[in-house]
Amino acid sequence: MSLLYSHHIILSNNPIRFNNNNKLLFYPKPISQKPYKPNLCSLRPPSPRPPQSPSFKPHNFPFKTLISFLFFSIFISLRLFFLSLLPPDFPQRWHYLIAFSADAESVAAAHLPSHLWQAVVASEDRRFFQHCGIDPVGLSRAVLSLSAGGGGSTITQQLVKNVFLNSERKFSRKVVEMVLALMLERKLSKWKILCSYLSMIYWGHGVYGIEAASAFYFGKQPSLLSLAESALLAGIIPSPERLSPLREPSRGRISQIRALRRMVKAGFLDIETALVVMDQPLRLRVDGPEHANLSMRSLYSWKDCVTLNRKVLSVVPWQ
Structure with missing residues (x-):
């Protein structure tokens, strides 16, 4: 019995006390195992793995190439078509x-x-x-x-x-x-x-530009144009040959009134000023004895617009 305890003492390195009758006073504590603590300084990060090449899918290559070629062909075709329409x-x-x-x-x-x-x-x-x-x-x-x-x-x-x-x-x-x-x-x-x-811009009668148009229709520089004259020139721009006051006075007058109304609608002019401008006579510069001293007011004196007052607003279609 004593040999068994002495052997246990050697293994455990724990002192064991006995009394005078060789009786064991207490048992040795069991051997405790300490948890493993690694040395962080000695650890090394794992070596990175080499990048793996993506798996090659042969069936995707022709499709992507076809799409790219299609877009490139469309771009080249549109470019050539665009250039063919230019001078x-x-x-x-x-x-x-x-x-x-x-x-x-x-x-x-x-x-x-x-x-x-x-x-x-x-x-x-x-x-x-x-x-x-x-x-x-x-x-x-x-x-x-x-x-x-x-x-x-x-x-x-x-x-x-x-x-x-x-x-x-x-x-x-x-x-x-x-x-x-x-x-x-x-x-x-x-x-x-x-x-x-x-x-x-073309102003009719072979005239291009505001300088030539102002001199052709009114015999003055653009800086001397009145509001009524400017409205007339602006009104005949869509079709100057057809709306020219020298060819058809009624169409020219309607174009002028339409331009004045659009100025009111755009906020450039008030309705009272537009009505006053509509009543102003416009003297055209026309070469030839048959047009001497001819004014716009005498040309545009027809029954529907004879007074050139607020009733004209209901006669002329506003667009």
Whole structure:
């Protein structure tokens, strides 16, 4: 018994006490195992695994290549189609328009009265200073009305058509016109576009530009144009040959009244001033003895508009 305890003492290194009769006073404590604490300094991070190459799927390669080739072919086709509709000297015309706009702006700042460009903007493109070259409202209205006479073109689009394109009524030409209008809006300011438009637009009788039109119809410079004269010039822009007061006085008068009403609608003019302007006679500069001392008031004295008062507003269709 004593040998067994002595062997246990050696293994456990715990003192065991006995009494005088060699009786065990207490049992040794059981050996406790301490938890393993690794040395963090000796640990090393695991080596990163080499990147595995993605699994190659041969069936995806032809499909992606086909899609890329299809998009590339469509892009090249649209580009060639777009270039085919432009004139061969398009780069030269583009640079000329950019240089011409700077000169037109400097001339217009000193010679164009405010009511002239207001009448043109109100008549041709009321949202000219809000859109980016294309007016979605006017375009949608023209599409819904299915007008055979066109419509929906902004001042920027008309300028682009006069400089780069022809007057063919084709969908392809309209698309190119819209694209060029967006490009021109990014290149030039609104004021430069408007001044270039006034200096290039056709006013009938072989006359181009506001300088020539003012001298042809009224024998004066644009800076001397009155509000009534500016409204007349702005009103005949859509079809100057058909609406010319020298060819058909009644149509010219109706165009002038329509321009005045659009100025009122756009906020450039009040109704009282418009009624006063409608009553003002306009003297045209016409060469030839048969038109000597001919005034617009004598030309437009027909029964429906003889008094030129507020009743005219109900006679002339406002558009």
